[in-house]
Amino acid sequence: MADIRFVLNGKETEYHGSATERLLDVLRNQYRCTSIKCGCREGECGACAVLIDGILHNSCCVAAGAVDGSSVVTLEGYRETARFAALEKAFAAVSAVQCGFCTPGMILAAEALLSKNPHPSEDEIREGLSGNFCRCTGYNAIVNAVSGAAKEGNGLW
Amino acid sequence: MVNGYTASSLKEALTILAETNAVPYAGGTDLMLENRPGVKYLFLKKIPELRSITADERYIRIGAAVTFTEALASPLVPPLMKEAVSHIAAPAIRNAGTFGGNIGNGSDKADTVVVEFAADAKARIVSKEKERIADIDKVFLSRKHLGLSDGELIAEILLPRKGLERYAYTKVGGRQSQAVSFVSFAGVFGLENGRITNAAAAFGAAGDAVQRYRDIEKSLIGKTPDEAKKVKADYLRAYEERILVNQSRVGPEYQRIVCLNLLNDFLSRFGV
Numbered sequence: 444m445a446d447i448r449f450v451l452n453g454k455e456t457e458y459h460g461s462a463t464e465r466l467l468d469v470l471r472n473q474y475r476c477t478s479i480k481c482g483c484r485e486g487e488c489g490a491c492a493v494l495i496d497g498i499l500h501n502s503c504c505v506a507a508g509a510v511d512g513s514s515v516v517t518l519e520g521y522r523e524t525a526r527f528a529a530l531e532k533a534f535a536a537v538s539a540v541q542c543g544f545c546t547p548g549m550i551l552a553a554e555a556l557l558s559k560n561p562h563p564s565e566d567e568i569r570e571g572l573s574g575n576f577c578r579c580t581g582y583n584a585i586v587n588a589v590s591g592a593a594k595e596g597n598g599l600w
Numbered sequence: 601m602v603n604g605y606t607a608s609s610l611k612e613a614l615t616i617l618a619e620t621n622a623v624p625y626a627g628g629t630d631l632m633l634e635n636r637p638g639v640k641y642l643f644l645k646k647i648p649e650l651r652s653i654t655a656d657e658r659y660i661r662i663g664a665a666v667t668f669t670e671a672l673a674s675p676l677v678p679p680l681m682k683e684a685v686s687h688i689a690a691p692a693i694r695n696a697g698t699f700g701g702n703i704g705n706g707s708d709k710a711d712t713v714v715v716e717f718a719a720d721a722k723a724r725i726v727s728k729e730k731e732r733i734a735d736i737d738k739v740f741l742s743r744k745h746l747g748l749s750d751g752e753l754i755a756e757i758l759l760p761r762k763g764l765e766r767y768a769y770t771k772v773g774g775r776q777s778q779a780v781s782f783v784s785f786a787g788v789f790g791l792e793n794g795r796i797t798n799a800a801a802a803f804g805a806a807g808d809a810v811q812r813y814r815d816i817e818k819s820l821i822g823k824t825p826d827e828a829k830k831v832k833a834d835y836l837r838a839y840e841e842r843i844l845v846n847q848s849r850v851g852p853e854y855q856r857i858v859c860l861n862l863l864n865d866f867l868s869r870f871g872v
């Protein structure tokens with residue numbers, strides 16, 4: 444039986460396990476992509492966000508078999524990019540990280556937003572991050588960080 | 601693939617469905633929460649025939665595996681449907697969730713289904729042997745009851761091209777994002793030569809089924825808005841008696857009042 448073939452952070456891979464497993468569990472347990480957090484397992488919190496073919500998904504709501512033939516990016520891969528560097532700097536500049544649990548999901552949600560809309564308004568940033576819950580910052584710092592990254596990283600997106 | 605099937609064409613998918621007990625999997629946003637033990641999934645997202653939005657003379661045809669995000673980006677999808685879709689969850693769920701899955705999940709809270717009821721939408725249903733077109737209320741019967749036989753898949757949702765211009769849509773939920781409806785309402789109004797031709801009103805999340813009462817709607821058809829105003833009190837009373845509400849968190853009385861307020865607002869918006 445053919446395996447699940449996909450590209451993970453730029454590298455081709457084959458997964459031999461069950462197609463019905465949660466992508467969240469497969470990426471954390473099999474591939475040790477521990478940037479992905481499990482906050483709720485119900486699609487509500489965004490802590491498990493990944494990009495599948497460039498599109499934001501909550502990996503707790505994705506079956507492993509669904510990524511056959513796709514490209515998956517987690518923060519482990521995204522952190523190698525210049526875009527990540529711009530976001531990291533902007534998050535640090537306004538103290539948009541406290542415990543950090545939500546941060547990988549926030550960063551990938553920001554990437555998904557900025558790649559579609561490089562100069563979002565505050566409302567558009569809030570909408571873009573609306574599926575990502577943060578229990579520490581009160582959100583304003585994160586919104587400012589994304590806005591700052593869009594300005595400072597002009598041309599990256 | 602262990603416990604999964606992929607298909608590159610609809611024909612291949614229907615053969616797999618006829619020969620196995622695979623469960624159709626579109627975006628997974630309901631299935632992965634259910635996490636049914638011992639299932640095998642048939643992955644639909646990469647089947648081109650289920651992924652397009654097209655228009656013919658009478659209908660906008662939305663492929664069953666089209667995502668909510670894709671529908672929002674399409675100039676073909678009518679504003680009424682876009683308004684409902686834009687209120688669904690948050691970006692990551694809209695990127696995954698599909699129209700076919702919204703019906704297939706069999707929840708009376710399914711936001712696109714409420715619009716489909718108000719819009720007199722149809723679904724194209726396919727199986728290995730045949731294909732048929734069915735009215736939405738023959739496909740979505742009530743909570744967890746679908747008018748689909750084994751081996752059948754929803755291929756497309758057909759929305760009428762004309763007549764959806766005058767509408768109202770409201771979703772009442774606990775918060776702005778990621779809210780599941782307490783009540784959702786979609787209304788479609790039609791007026792020709794000063795007379796009412798349509799007053800479709802559909803309610804979701806209140807009872808076990810999506811509710812629409814065509815006999816009560818009829819009491820307004822053929823009347824001018826001014827004439828309709830005179831029977832509006834009777835019309836609202838008829839709904840008050842008929843609307844089914846459930847023991848949700850917000851309580852049945854609150855739900856009933858919200859339904860009637862939404863109905864009242866809908867008619868007022870069009871001069872009734």
Ligand SMILES: Cc1cc2nc3c(=O)[nH]c(=O)nc-3n(C[C@H](O)[C@H](O)[C@H](O)COP(=O)(O)OP(=O)(O)OC[C@H]3O[C@@H](n4cnc5c(N)ncnc54)[C@H](O)[C@@H]3O)c2cc1C
Pocket residue numbers: 485486487504623624625626627628629630631632633644664665687688689690693696697698699700701702703704705706709710711712752753754755778779780781
């Ligand atoms: C956090 C969160 C928030 C949500 N918010 C909302 C909301 O606001 N409004 C709302 O309406 N829904 C909401 N949902 C529910 C869900 O996203 C929708 O019902 C969505 O449309 C399901 O689509 P899917 O493609 O993900 O379905 P799947 O999970 O893939 O499938 C759902 C069901 O449909 C069947 N199915 C799928 N495709 C077909 C087909 N073509 N033919 C026949 N059967 C099929 C499957 O077998 C399964 O039984 C939410 C879900 C989550 C996790």
Ligand code: FES
Pocket residue numbers: 480481482483484485486487488489490491492501502503504
């Ligand atoms: S763990 Fe996936 S959305 Fe919360």
Ligand code: FES
Pocket residue numbers: 539540541542543544545546576577578579580
């Ligand atoms: S920084 Fe702690 S949850 Fe966001």
